[in-house]
Amino acid sequence: MMTRNDDSNPSYDDRAALANAHRDAVFVSIHIASTGAVATARTYFYRFASSLPEVAGTDASAAPIPAAGGPVLWEEAQESYVEASKRFADILELELAQRFPGSAATPSPAAVRELRSVALPAVAVEISNIIATDARTWTTMAPPLATAIGRTVQAFRSAGAAGGD
Amino acid sequence: MPRNLQIALVCLSAAVLIGLISLHGLHNRIQTLEENQNTEEQARHELMAPEISTPSDVKAKAKLFWAAGPDRTAPIEMELTLSAEPAQRARQVLRALIESVPSPMLRTLPADASLLAFYILPDGTAIADFSDALALETPSGIMSEELAVDSIAKTLENNVPGLLRLKILIHGQEADTLAGHVDLTGFFDLGPTAQENQGAVSTPQNPAPAASPGAASPAAAGSAAKSPK
Numbered sequence: 001m002m003t004r005n006d007d008s009n010p011s012y013d014d015r016a017a018l019a020n021a022h023r024d025a026v027f028v029s030i031h032i033a034s035t036g037a038v039a040t041a042r043t044y045f046y047r048f049a050s051s052l053p054e055v056a057g058t059d060a061s062a063a064p065i066p067a068a069g070g071p072v073l074w075e076e077a078q079e080s081y082v083e084a085s086k087r088f089a090d091i092l093e094l095e096l097a098q099r100f101p102g103s104a105a106t107p108s109p110a111a112v113r114e115l116r117s118v119a120l121p122a123v124a125v126e127i128s129n130i131i132a133t134d135a136r137t138w139t140t141m142a143p144p145l146a147t148a149i150g151r152t153v154q155a156f157r158s159a160g161a162a163g164g165d
Numbered sequence: 166m167p168r169n170l171q172i173a174l175v176c177l178s179a180a181v182l183i184g185l186i187s188l189h190g191l192h193n194r195i196q197t198l199e200e201n202q203n204t205e206e207q208a209r210h211e212l213m214a215p216e217i218s219t220p221s222d223v224k225a226k227a228k229l230f231w232a233a234g235p236d237r238t239a240p241i242e243m244e245l246t247l248s249a250e251p252a253q254r255a256r257q258v259l260r261a262l263i264e265s266v267p268s269p270m271l272r273t274l275p276a277d278a279s280l281l282a283f284y285i286l287p288d289g290t291a292i293a294d295f296s297d298a299l300a301l302e303t304p305s306g307i308m309s310e311e312l313a314v315d316s317i318a319k320t321l322e323n324n325v326p327g328l329l330r331l332k333i334l335i336h337g338q339e340a341d342t343l344a345g346h347v348d349l350t351g352f353f354d355l356g357p358t359a360q361e362n363q364g365a366v367s368t369p370q371n372p373a374p375a376a377s378p379g380a381a382s383p384a385a386a387g388s389a390a391k392s393p394k
Contacts, residue, residue: 012341031306031307031346032306033306033307033308033309034304034305034306034309035304035306035308035309036306036308042236042307042308044307048351049330049351049352049353049354050330050354075350075351104236108236108311110307110311110347111311111314111347111348111351111353112307112346112347112348113341113342113346113347113348113350114346116348116350116351124307124346126306126307126308128308
């Protein structure tokens with residue numbers, strides 16, 4: 001399932017909503033960077049900031065706790081999938097490093113907006129670099145990228161790690 | 166030569182002469198306008214970012230985090246006039262981060278960007294409000310945007326004590342993303358000197374070209390140490 005097939009530009013929420021309509025799926029967001037070494041790839045998973053320490057005098061128990069499997073805040077939908085996303089990103093980055101020499105060996109946590117409201121294991125892959133204007137650069141990168149993603153999904157499924165934490 | 170032709174040639178010569186004189190004048194005028202524009206730009210910058218000084222200012226060494234390769238920032242020690250008051254101190258270091266870059270290759274924030282406001286909430290949340298240029302001129306991409314945020318966050322956490330998290334605004338408003346990728350709707354952690362183990366260097370060691378905003382550079386990145394909530 002693609003969130004877009006043309007030059008349309010669905011909002012982050014629209015993309016997340018489309019993804020969240022599916023169960024037992026993974027979300028992979030593919031980007032082209034304007035910087036970085038040409039023909040390398042990097043994988044990102046979302047990392048939320050820590051909560052602030054409780055202020056004295058406030059009752060932490062008064063805060064609503066979402067029931068397991070119940071509704072979650074839209075802006076924090078990814079939170080319970082962060083570990084699964086990281087595991088997916090770990091596998092994908094290894095696959096990418098094999099196919100795109102010079103790529104990082106491990107994925108990076110980053111606040112990629114598109115991942116935040118996705119209630120699935122979700123990663124972003126950024127391919128460098130847009131300065132490669134030769135179309136052949138991109139066409140030759142597409143098959144190994146697709147293979148890497150496909151193999152990662154397969155390995156992730158085999159490990160039974162698709163669910164939220 | 167017929168008299169009519171002579172008159173026509175004289176008129177044409179006069180017209181060409183007048184044209185050349187006008188062209189020269191026009192050229193001079195364009196140059197003057199360009200100079201005035203530069204002066205106005207400088208004046209605008211000075212107006213928007215007046216000298217930040219407080220009675221408690223002292224000369225001290227600050228660690229400013231600039232690009233140090235394709236995927237990270239590193240501290241460079243620089244002597245600055247710093248206030249004891251945290252919000253003023255933060256303004257001073259962020260201003261230096263934008264304006265005192267040792268080399269264009271190390272730049273993490275656009276040269277045209279400016280800090281419009283900075284304040285600290287009682288819970289340790291720092292609010293940094295930057296001009297539109299930060300969003301418009303930071304190279305679009307996860308790596309380059311992370312590099313910009315990382316540079317701001319690490320510079321604050323290493324120079325301004327007591328800050329717990331950072332919120333970045335663009336021109337007084339919450340922005341969805343910095344330049345299309347990095348989430349600005351949440352907060353960024355500011356650990357107490359979390360990256361101190363990297364150690365400050367007085368000069369960068371063979372710094373690789375980074376995602377210099379405003380300069381086409383093939384390499385850049387963010388170490389992705391921060392993320393919003």
